[in-house]
Amino acid sequence: MMFKAYLVVCFLATAANAQSILVVRLVDGSDASEGRVEVYNNGTWGTVCDDSWDDTDAGVVCRSLGFHSGTRVLGSPAFGQGSGDILLDDVSCNGTETNLGDCSNAGLGVHNCAHFEDAGVRCSTGVRLVDGTMLGSGRVEVLYNGEWGTVCNDGWDLTDANVVCRSLGLGAARVAFWAAVFGEGTGTIVLDDVSCSGDETSIFDCGNSGLGTNNCGHSDDAGVICEHGVRLVAGSNASEGRVEVYYNGAWGTVCDDSWDDTDARVVCRSLGFDSGTGVLGSPAFGQGSGEILLDDVSCTGTETNIGDCSNAGLGVHNCGHFEDAGVRCFELNFEDVRLVDGFMLGSGRVEVFYNGEWGTVCDYRWDWFDANVVCRSLGLGRAIAAFWAAFFGEGTGTIVLDDVSCSGDETSIFDCGSAGLGTNNCGHSEDAGVVCANGVRLVDGSDASEGRVEVYINGAWGTVCDDSWDDTDARVVCRTLGFDSGTAVGNAEFGQGSGDILLDDVSCTGTETDFRLCSNAGFGVHNCTHFEDAGVRCSTVYVVRLVDGSDESEGRVEVYARNNGAWGTVCDDSWDDTDARVVCRHLGFDSGTGVGNAEFGQGSGDILLDDVSCTGTETNLGDCSNAGFRVHNCVHSEDAGVFCSGQTVSAELRLVDGTCNSEGRVEIFYDGVWGTICDDFWDDTDAGVVCRSLGYSSGTAVGSAEFGQGSGDIIFDNVECSAGDTALEYCRSNAPFDNNCSHAEDAGVRCTE
Template structure:
């Protein structure tokens, strides 16, 4: 990525998004001029980076390098905050605050490797740009990897100047391998994401992380790689947050580490989030409640459907939406009704990003409180209806041993996911090796259960399984 950063800078193409080898973009046919390139990342040109003499290499065309640069950048802040500028032809153009929304912000932060959006700021909060104001409207749905792939409209509704340049603050911290508001803590430092040692992370640090991500307050700090072991570096500094900082970036740090940590000590965090399910049988089923201005309130069931439920289940890290309810199936709330006439496309990362009548605006009462049942199982690494089987166990997703999974278990998983019936059960990590725990219990489904959580379970394991034994499943459905 240090080498790629120099290429993107030299071309005026923003930040490096990915560095690709093995001729990802096809093989060249001419000479190979450079090999073993070693850039610090600060060079102005690739030719200035260290490498052997021109034309000397131990390589062939199957190892040609490639780069993906971003078409967006953030200016006058830090790497993950600033004025939004989009590459338009050969020039960088600013974006009008009236033409930029939360879905656009999701894509920009993701494209820059900067986590999730924290705040969209108008009125040139990061200063007035100098070039063009972009003459198109971004119409991102929030699930794109780059702004380049977002639909655009040339029918501008607003007459904007640089006084309207939009700014964006993305999070410098991520929660990985859980949900949007729970997971392994990773902090952005330079160009890389670092895990944090459980012995160097406390309640004050957790307060800041949850606040920065818009995830309420800390519920639980988990050590010993509860959300799986990370793959990158372990951070070599100790966070010393006071707890009132708005971003982890502003916390004091100490390089006097007391502990020698590995990825076995990666810290995990569960925040309260901005959505929850209450009065159900598990944290993945119940009445939908959202956090607004520090108070939990319900969601009206008017027009509540499976696309809305899908966003809630994804935000909570609870797999797929199984069923929706809109007549207080899980009991009536007693607090405010915060949302009504919710209309999600289904691709939003949070329920708050979906269209609605406006906070607190409703034509409803608590007899119509919305509810959701999410599945406690998912398939990963394939399609919606095929992949590695993972089961929700407490706050974590765990893989299942191929020797402990049979046709009856497969019937239940496919049914719960709305994916028809099983076509094939595959062992030996056919859909890749998982990263977290391997489940220490054995499913004993009869095959007629509606959900995996209703299947009997035994803890008397006959097999000693690793991720090389992760089971995969192909169901008949394709939706």
């Protein structure tokens, strides 16, 4: 037995030296047939560099994944940059390989690339429909020996047609056609006597008389009409995306001229959803490529397929891809949740829709984690409190859920553990309830920072009347949603809402931390119509820093937004000296010049701003025009930077509550407020920087609020200065206002002459 085991080990080692079988996957494509190529090695996934990457290499990848063929995609713009190791470079396949590991390459982990060179592929099933009279229809053609040929209709039936339609993502087959209904093709008749069982993923998997073997003429060419000719691309999930339609062998887009919710509902129902809303233009789901196939779509709502709706004609349009239409689909099923009978916005008894009626949730084991899932699923932020014992009154009907147990990561309460739908040992005196962090949202703005103000009460969203609506009210709304400030707009500037007008005569003092605390006429009491719907434009004050320069006057520009919680970079698209001067003046310099192309190295994390365009009068980068928070078409090789010039003025420091001027609690004036420093990592090097900036020669650090607890914000935490730092704000630290401290940890110093 020992000898046999030794032989096996030797064989495996020899095989490993000869070739490496790599597991391959496609990531971040619009569907399973395309994406960034990633390979698995030594327990982790890594990417492939696009040096010498070509269609032959792509074909090997695609065939190994069960597709017929493939084409290369170079660089990261199409499918984004990967992370982790770059595992393969200089890949060169001859086309006969069955696995990417069989192809010549520079060696696992050997490369001279960055992730903006990550290789991708678009795979093909080797099947297309051409010369159809409607979307998702046409003569069936297959790719063989590098050219397209046809399929003979001998034995051709709905089962065979079904395999074709499903392989193209066009749903089930409606009709199988014979006798060249869609016209006669040319070239080889590739398949004859096709016999599918219906379970195949490709027509090439079905029984047939042999590739190129037939007794037919092109007058026998087979065709199909598929269930639909539409797909959704580039959404965050399968229920939303850019609408693309299939015609004459290729996918194309739909122009948003006259696009509305009626059109969206037809699309969504054809894809198996219950309803949907229309999304105009490319910002939400990106611009498509290829032809714009439909324009001026006008559905009545009774159609079963978008191809049945009135339109300008296939391929007839006056649009660009920045007008590509999209949809957000949804299902009206038992996975509906609402809050009813609450005494404030975003609160109430939890009710769920099941078997055609609304029912309640039992409070046994009901806790904050369960409540949090409900609040987030309704777009109401986190949960503030979970309530028991029918706090919001007893409901009626079925008690649908009991023993609910959520981890907190679920997107719906129905994803949480429970006793089973309709299974309970409770009465309505145990109905569960919640209060959510906010009961407000912004709708129909160009991005998340603006829109019509809508509030949630008693299971529905409604609008706010603009009577007495002003900037003070807007600022409270914006702060409730995590922004720093805001301005008010009225007269339904973001379009008229629907449903009830829930608030009128809103009057905030400006000190409220939550919009719900503002005075108003009472829920549902108003003398308004929807053309008076109120809106807001919220703004964020960006904290700015310069990174990886030779000193504090230059570097890569990075910004921190309090509602994002992390540092990110700025893209250099349209970046110029005017933008740079705003950054530099914000940091205390007199002027500055802009640089791009990651002159100070590539950053990491999110690219937060793009297409920045300052007028020069702004005091903060967040006041400048831009594409929208986290909206960009960039990679980190385009990170913007600045060279600042002129005298810088350090942030103002003071020592408070010491026994003399040279000691005390350290307080810093930052972003318009005085605040303290947390003592995490606080040491004599940090104290020395503080003391020298105040005119002393050195200093020693003290912590644990030795000079008493301060008040207001804790501005810096985890401060780690080096001996060469000239001001506290140049030391390494957490982002401003980001801390895990209390004032019992306020830092202090004792300075010496």
